[in-house]
Amino acid sequence: MASIIRKIWDRHVVTEREGGLCLLYIDRHLVHEVTSPQAFEALRLAGRKVRRPFSLLAVPDHNVPTSPDRLERIEDPDSRVQLETLRENAREAGITLFDMDDIRQGIVHVTGPENGLILPGVTAVCGDSHTSTLGAFGAVAFGIGTSEVEHALATQTLWQTRPREMRITAEGALGVGVSAKDLILAIIAKIGAGGGTGYAIEYAGEAVRGLSMEARMTICNMTIEAGGRFGMVAPDETTFAYLKGRPAAPGPGLWDDAVADWKMFFSDDGSFDHEESIDAARIVPQVTWGTSPQDSLPVTGVVPDPAGHPDPQVRERMERALRYMDLRPGTRLTDIPVDKVFIGSCTNARIEDLRAAATVAKGRKVANGVTAMIVPGSGLVKQQAEVEGLDRIFLDAGFQWRLPGCSMCLGMNPDRLKPGERCASTSNRNFEGRQGPGGRTHLMSPMMAVAAAVAGRISDVREVI
Amino acid sequence: MIEKFVSLKAVAIPLDRGNVDTDAIIPARFLKTVKRTGLGEGLFHAWRFDESGKETPDFPLNMAPYRGGRILVTGENFGCGSSREHAVWSLMDYGIRVVIAPSFGDIFYNNGLKNGLLPVRLASGEVRALIGKVQGAPGSEISVDLPAQKVTGPDGTVYGFEVGSFPKECLLKGLDEIALTLEHEREIERYERDGKKRSPWLFLDI
Numbered sequence: 001m002a003s004i005i006r007k008i009w010d011r012h013v014v015t016e017r018e019g020g021l022c023l024l025y026i027d028r029h030l031v032h033e034v035t036s037p038q039a040f041e042a043l044r045l046a047g048r049k050v051r052r053p054f055s056l057l058a059v060p061d062h063n064v065p066t067s068p069d070r071l072e073r074i075e076d077p078d079s080r081v082q083l084e085t086l087r088e089n090a091r092e093a094g095i096t097l098f099d100m101d102d103i104r105q106g107i108v109h110v111t112g113p114e115n116g117l118i119l120p121g122v123t124a125v126c127g128d129s130h131t132s133t134l135g136a137f138g139a140v141a142f143g144i145g146t147s148e149v150e151h152a153l154a155t156q157t158l159w160q161t162r163p164r165e166m167r168i169t170a171e172g173a174l175g176v177g178v179s180a181k182d183l184i185l186a187i188i189a190k191i192g193a194g195g196g197t198g199y200a201i202e203y204a205g206e207a208v209r210g211l212s213m214e215a216r217m218t219i220c221n222m223t224i225e226a227g228g229r230f231g232m233v234a235p236d237e238t239t240f241a242y243l244k245g246r247p248a249a250p251g252p253g254l255w256d257d258a259v260a261d262w263k264m265f266f267s268d269d270g271s272f273d274h275e276e277s278i279d280a281a282r283i284v285p286q287v288t289w290g291t292s293p294q295d296s297l298p299v300t301g302v303v304p305d306p307a308g309h310p311d312p313q314v315r316e317r318m319e320r321a322l323r324y325m326d327l328r329p330g331t332r333l334t335d336i337p338v339d340k341v342f343i344g345s346c347t348n349a350r351i352e353d354l355r356a357a358a359t360v361a362k363g364r365k366v367a368n369g370v371t372a373m374i375v376p377g378s379g380l381v382k383q384q385a386e387v388e389g390l391d392r393i394f395l396d397a398g399f400q401w402r403l404p405g406c407s408m409c410l411g412m413n414p415d416r417l418k419p420g421e422r423c424a425s426t427s428n429r430n431f432e433g434r435q436g437p438g439g440r441t442h443l444m445s446p447m448m449a450v451a452a453a454v455a456g457r458i459s460d461v462r463e464v465i
Numbered sequence: 466m467i468e469k470f471v472s473l474k475a476v477a478i479p480l481d482r483g484n485v486d487t488d489a490i491i492p493a494r495f496l497k498t499v500k501r502t503g504l505g506e507g508l509f510h511a512w513r514f515d516e517s518g519k520e521t522p523d524f525p526l527n528m529a530p531y532r533g534g535r536i537l538v539t540g541e542n543f544g545c546g547s548s549r550e551h552a553v554w555s556l557m558d559y560g561i562r563v564v565i566a567p568s569f570g571d572i573f574y575n576n577g578l579k580n581g582l583l584p585v586r587l588a589s590g591e592v593r594a595l596i597g598k599v600q601g602a603p604g605s606e607i608s609v610d611l612p613a614q615k616v617t618g619p620d621g622t623v624y625g626f627e628v629g630s631f632p633k634e635c636l637l638k639g640l641d642e643i644a645l646t647l648e649h650e651r652e653i654e655r656y657e658r659d660g661k662k663r664s665p666w667l668f669l670d671i
Contacts, residue, residue, distance in 0.1 A: 014656045015649055021631050023649060025656050027667050035549065037499035042466065048643070054669075063497060078497035122667060129548040129572060139540050143572055145550035146501075147466070147642075155646045157653060160628065193484050194542035197568055227545060229571050250666035253576035258666050292484050313540070317483060410547075412493035419516065431488040431546060433511045 035127030108377020116246025172281030196228030347379030367456030468581030469639030507560030530604030587609025
């Protein structure tokens, strides 16, 4: 009797110390420009080598500009140094690099899976908390700090304590206008920003089984926003169909053996430390009002009143959040105006997200005074969208159509909010200052973000489509 | 590179907030460096400074009795969010070596241990009591004793805490964890030999 989490974990234990501290073998390691330079430098200083360069992929994403002239001009000298350092480190170690001029370049958690690097049953790490995205394939995938990046580079392993195991079952089917983003925001609101601390989470149930790989990635991506160590969905025919034929997926000679192996990764009943369930059919589109991803409400709701909360600490936190967000209790969420709209990030910048956004944008116009941008998750996503004519729909509606990168998710490249600006965003964090100092973030799905762009205020997409 | 940690007696800084995320500890625009040093300047930047760059007088780190404090006492889920190790580097660069909280973001917790910043988990009520005592006597000191796994509050109350035996040993001796892992080289090689037979598709060049 074991969960899928334990089955995959156990397969990767090289050795185990007392107290469940395991030396875990790492199959896949993705690196980007921001959290890796110090690791490569430390390796060099210690005279160590990258142990298995071919298990790695390097992609610049965090501070690349998304403007068309970025190959000629990156104004920020510090960003240039980080990008050049990644290039040099990849070259020196013999690591594959998808650089800015490569169509495969994009957000590391978008480009890794679309190139078939992430397979069921693997362990995958990256110096980025949203590595949890990759668990959608039935993988143990988690974010690490730079010291652990260095350790994984040098040894192909990491010391990790065993996680506690949680299963979240979503029964029923999502309604029209409701997406994976709404499901995960509702889950985080339910269990809290620290509700998953110490846990690995398997997402299961009819609603999850019915989701595409892109949507499963959206769910797993935000596991970290509930504090979870990693999230995953058991592999099934949807997973296999997505992977077949991808460049780094097993070829015809190995495919059948691989699939036979992958089918062994499922959970036996009764093997979890904790179980949660949620009724997917009852979820309505979600919007965050505060400064933590747990501050999510149905779009039909109103800004909550701290005075109604019995716990003084929660009250204080809510008051702080409302001050920062410049909101008053009782205001209807659909009465909140927006200045900017950002559709992108490792949460919601895959082709399916853009298709969903386009269904709402088609034949409509971005409201006067609103700046709205679409940032595809990778060059390949951008290309596919252009083949399908989605770029035309967005451009005709008045959206900017930009080059791939992390963009306005995190305020470290030129795309960021100005102090006081309010943004409808498909990204993953509404922390204070996340999208730029003083910026105010409302998290929502791509369809909801388009609805906000069109109305100039937060809107219920179900009333638009 | 673990900076050795054995014990510390120092002024405690109360930061009475929960869910302090790593974007708050150090905003992303300070991460554009290829070094680990000098990050203290960005620590809690949006809270320590106003828009004109002046210190905010009511933020604990800026209050006279807490200046130079090396132990931070704070709310639940400290260090949640981004994996940026810069959060730990900025705290350490500022001089902080211990953070006491009811719970931590898992990645932050690990990052702390790998650098020599000791994250101490105490029960919620104990942290609440400590914050109250420190606020009641600003500038008072807390002692942290890693070998004994004990925190002593300003009034002499002693609180025990848990820490894994392996990270504890690494902290106490300032050990190079990679060197220790490489002692398992034969086991890693054996794992790879077996893995190539069991799932050869994982050992192709990507």
